[in-house]
Amino acid sequence: MPTALPVSRKTLLLWFALLICAGSVGQLLHALGVPAGLFLGPMLVAIAFGVSGAQLRLHRQVFRFGQGCVGLLVAHSVTWGVLVAMAQSWQLMLVATFITVLLSAVVGLGTVRFGGIPGSTAAWGTAPGAASAMVSMAEENGADARVVATMQYVRVVCVVMIGSLVSHLLGATPGSGAAASAPAVSQAPHLLNVLLSLAVVLVGIVVGNRLPAGALLTPLMLGGALQLAGLLTITLPEPLLACAYGAIGCYIGLRFDRQTVCYVWKRLPTMIAGAVALIALCAACAYGLARAMGSDFLSMYLATSPGGLDAMAIIAVETHADVGLVLAMQTLRLFGVILTGAFCARQIIRLTQVRSS
Template identity: 65%
Template structure:
């Protein structure tokens, strides 16, 4: 439970005095604008971070509006179908060819993240369950969405995940420059790079997969994410569906998840996160360093270029790592295959790892 300071007098400014319709209008306008501004400046996870930061500001300023959880779950389903888009035959063939190394690398990365999570819980002052999900090396938006279903504080998890995403992307770009890899045009891949051949039928079927998947997720843990992911992946691999996720749909989904989380922040929460931000940054850098060391050993084992393996083992940011891999002419198939395998591994084992982190932390306490 967050510490809540006693206020001797009401705040001089509070959005609570505004009509809810006006609050919603301002939130939608500012959140959408922030997402587009962040995207223009190539900020990682811009369509999530922009709305989340705006919603945090609204929450701190006393906004009374809250996003319905069903909208949040539809956002989860959209993220799941987006992940399913990466389940192509090429990715699966690449995974099969080097499955033993990929499984080893995935287990090693998950183990390293669990160790860092234990350290964050033990010495960083963060709740063990939240620390476990915050250090999980999966897609950041997916980990934030799943943490909500398992009782962790998604506000702190979001902060930890996206602090690491920013660090991963910045260091990934720096490593690419230091190695001297040739760079292509990022702009060519940043505008809907994953989506081609958009048509109304594929868009309608993709939306149907999201709605049906969420509707039938029931009481399955993280079902709003997993069911659309599995359903969409199966339909795409069978050739019955070419998943289509236009930018406006991703913007709405990421904005819904970001706003749902951001509106739950208040002054006490900001105070809690701010005091632990240095520990979050140290934890993120430590995990990146450990993964880089493991990437060097794996590159030696496979006789493969270090940059491709480094991007493949970087903890989180599948889309960002794919873009860097394309720009630097690395092995994009290998990067996507290992990142996707690890994402599925983290989704499947996330709850178990969180329980183990809690158990070890309690023993060390």
Template identity: 55%
Template sequence: MYQPARPTPPLAKLPPAAQWLALLVCSGLFGALLAHLAMPAAHFLGPMLVAIVFGVMGATVRLPRIAFRLGQGFVGVMVAHAMTSTVLLAIINNWPVMMLATVLTVVFSALVGSLLVRYSSLPGSTAVWGTSPGAAAAMTAMAEDYGADPRIVATMQYVRVVCVVVGASLVSRFVADYHGVSSTPQDAFALDAHTFWPFVASIAIVLVGVSLGSRIPAGALLVPLLIATALQLSGWIDLFLPDWLLVIAYGVLGCYVGLRFDRKTVRTVVRSLPVMIISSLVLIVLCGLSAWALAPFLHTDFISAFLATSPGGLDSLAIIAIDIKADAGLVLALQTLRLFGVIVTGPFLAKQMLRLVKEPG
């Protein structure tokens, strides 16, 4: 039986160079617009949303994995600049509450995953891994090892990342009284005699840290963060990353995430997208309620607790936390604790959830 050929997506007709140019221009303009509107993490959020549109419209260009890892490395060094001995002591003193917050997030994700297994058309193991609140890449790789559909798991993970980033940016914009004042480590756009060597040292930390952390979940962010924090607190080096470089790093991260939503992937899961979005929003609301309850015990403000307990997007939430002058140390500590907790307990929890909840059909 004859089937008419599907029309070629509009952006697929353009040569790669033209696609890159259009993506660069549109991402920069939309990021600048969001920054003008005082939206937190505008230079990450803008390129991410533009890249989603480009991916769905058939763009064929993709950022290499190494670009994404380097972007994470720069974010790690940026966060390290905000880490002080006072911040570390506060994290150590609050570890019981942090453990409770981590457990609550994992329990909430298990609850949402169980509901998806029972009431949605998503395959059981896929629904469980798709709602796991860990790093998207790590959860996708682990899910494939345990028989889940990696395409759907990856889509569920990145749908949640988009929901978390947009939701956290909106909450930060209207709850944290953010007025668009950048809180990146430095405001200078040019290097001089005083900042050249700190800049070189910061670049070296990123390169070494990304290389060492390439085989660790979220290692491209965490290893540079740990190295830079240790060297800075010891007084051996100063850190310096100019604004223009951070804007590029944000844009790279945003475009990498956004381009994951290509037309083929969206077509595969289009019927399940509403369920994915609703489940992500439910999980975000539950984590927000836990943040409201735990903020007094963490001795921090609600928005810092909200970012710390939000389910996923370690690098993006770090960007938002720094941008609005939230407690970046607490956010990174809780996000990292949950990441490793999910990696360690994920296979066991997935098996138990599938055993307790009957799959549809």
């Protein structure tokens, strides 16, 4: 009868298997065009390892490094063109951002009231920001990041699928130059820019050690300021981003166990219903704003849609929508949600506690 592997050797083999499987599945989903595939793949694989009793835990500093890379990735979207677009229509964008955040809070309260999801989890799970950023901030603020990740990425998938369907129904057709025009972090990474970008991430993590979600926010603000000043060309190679998303995905996924999976599975219909309700409410808001401002509905729909900035930008490019408007409004809302997320979460928690008492 074969003897059992030593604990240390068995652990190393499990880590090796996790890295190979997580990387392979993430790249497969990414190649198939699945939204946030580089995050979802590792998270799903890590969930499988966690549920099977692997008992692996990723070091928190690796997770914080992933946060820093996500923050710098968001900072890459802060350009003078986006700021000019914001300055030209700042009133409209502020109103649209406020309405979207308010609608997400209403949906969050609804999921608590009718879906049985805890207030702290629902607050972050329905927040219309970058999914990975919201998962990171939920973790920092003590919410169940496992359930928040599920809610966020259920919504991301719904947003992209419905966004593509709406574009098709409105008769928008992809342009031949879409692929070349789609925003990208770096097509040909320059070693110096890569090293400087990594330095910003590391410095931001250290400086933001005592700040709420500091590992995310400090690289974001520092990188954005340096880029606008012309002192930094943010360059994050795709392998580095894949590792960052994979680190966040594995960190979250390994915390799942059988009890958590059962909890999420029972509430999956509520999560889907909440995502579709938020998309529908944002679409109604987009219709009203488009009529009031004389803009086309598709551009306004993509600008107010509660999905990922990158996915909405790519759809906007391919359908010849107003890419500047979409990027500007999505970026403004992203910053707004990141900066006010903790406050909004506290209000939702307070309201749900008042209702239950």
